[in-house]
Structure formats: structure tokens, C-alpha cells
Amino acid sequence: MLDLLSSLLMMLQSSALGDVVRNARYVYPVLEAIHILGIALLVGPAFTFDFRLLGVGHxxxxxxxxxxxxxxVSHAGLAIAATTGVALLSAQATVIASAGAAPWKFGLLILAGLNVAVFHGGIYRSVHKWTEAPVAPIAARVGAAVSLTAWTGIIFAGRLLAYT
Incomplete structure (x- = not known):
């Protein structure tokens, strides 16, 4: 499994995309800026939705x-953040993957994705029963708390990757 991951990271890093991101003068900083905008579009609406599920705010x-x-809006942000994230990773995939924060970031990304799947495949299927409730059912609130925690951790881990 680790050999497969190492091979994929090497392939990404040695790709034409990796070469461009590493060597073109302004590509990396522009990608970083777009990545941050994508994160804002993803996390801002997602947190607002999570807070609504928790009964905070409106x-x-x-x-x-x-x-x-x-x-x-959150889905558009995810598409932007994921696309630019892969491009940024391509510049130094093996170095980034060996950083201490990498397993945290990628593990939390998996947790966030699983949380969305469980939420939409589970409690959200009955949203018509509780859509007007000031506070959502416990399963929805747990999903919101997991979402808030996972995305906060992803952001922290992502920032730590820049300093390793």
C-alpha cells in the first residue's frame, strides 16, 4: 500500500503539472491564493450551515x-480547493507527504468526506421532518460538530505543511 502511494506521489511530482508549478515564476503563489479563496468558499458556507444545524444564529x-x-457555494469552493490542492501538491509531493502534518491533513480530509456521505445518506434524508426545528436532531448536530472540527483541523494541518 505504501509502495503504491509512493509511486503515485512520485508520478504526480514528476508530471508536467509538477514541473510547471515548481518552475514557472508566478504559478505557485497564484495557485496558493486561489487555493485560499477556494477554502474560504468551502468553509464559510459549510460552517454557516453547520452552525444552523447546531441551532446557532438564524x-x-x-x-x-x-x-x-x-x-x-461550498461545493464550488471544494472543487477549487481540491483542484488547486492537487496542483500545489504536485510541486513537491514526496516532501509534503513526508511532513508530520500530512497524515493529519489527509486523514481529516477523509473524515470530512465520510462525514458528508454519512450525513447526506443518513439523517439528512429525513430533513423534511425537522427542517423548521430551531435545533436539528442529535445525529445532524454530531455531523455538524465533526464537520467543524475536521475542517478546522484540515486548515491548521495545511498551514503546518508550509513550515515543514
Whole structure:
């Protein structure tokens, strides 16, 4: 398994994308800036939605309404952050992967993805029953807490990668 991961990281790093990101003068800093904007678009709406599930803020806004307006923006942010994240990783994939914060970041990314799948495949299927409730059911609140914690950890781990 580790051999496969090492091979994939080497392939990414030695790709044309890795070469461009490493060697073109302004590509890396521009990608970093776009990555940060993607994170803002992802995390801002996601946190707002999570806070609504926890009953913080505008309790009069239904969960369905919050989801309809916030989650598409968050999805766009995820697409931007993921695309630029892979491009940034390509510059020094093996070095980044060996950093102490890398397992945390990638592990928390997996946790965040699983949390979304469990939330949307589970409690959110019955949202019509509790969409107007000031506070969501415990399963939704647990999902919101996991989301808030995972994305906060991802951001911290990502910043730590820059200093290793």
C-alpha cells in the first residue's frame, strides 16, 4: 500500500503539472491564493450551515433554505480547493507527504468526506421532518460538530505543511 502511494506521489511530482508549478515564476503563489479563496468558499458556507444545524444564529431559516443557498457555494469552493490542492501538491509531493502534518491533513480530509456521505445518506434524508426545528436532531448536530472540527483541523494541518 505504501509502495503504491509512493509511486503515485512520485508520478504526480514528476508530471508536467509538477514541473510547471515548481518552475514557472508566478504559478505557485497564484495557485496558493486561489487555493485560499477556494477554502474560504468551502468553509464559510459549510460552517454557516453547520452552525444552523447546531441551532446557532438564524434559527428561523429552515435547514432546507440554508442548504439550498449555502451548499452549492461550498461545493464550488471544494472543487477549487481540491483542484488547486492537487496542483500545489504536485510541486513537491514526496516532501509534503513526508511532513508530520500530512497524515493529519489527509486523514481529516477523509473524515470530512465520510462525514458528508454519512450525513447526506443518513439523517439528512429525513430533513423534511425537522427542517423548521430551531435545533436539528442529535445525529445532524454530531455531523455538524465533526464537520467543524475536521475542517478546522484540515486548515491548521495545511498551514503546518508550509513550515515543514
Amino acid at each position: 434559527r428561523t431559516v429552515s435547514v432546507n433554505t440554508a442548504a439550498r443557498y449555502l451548499l452549492p
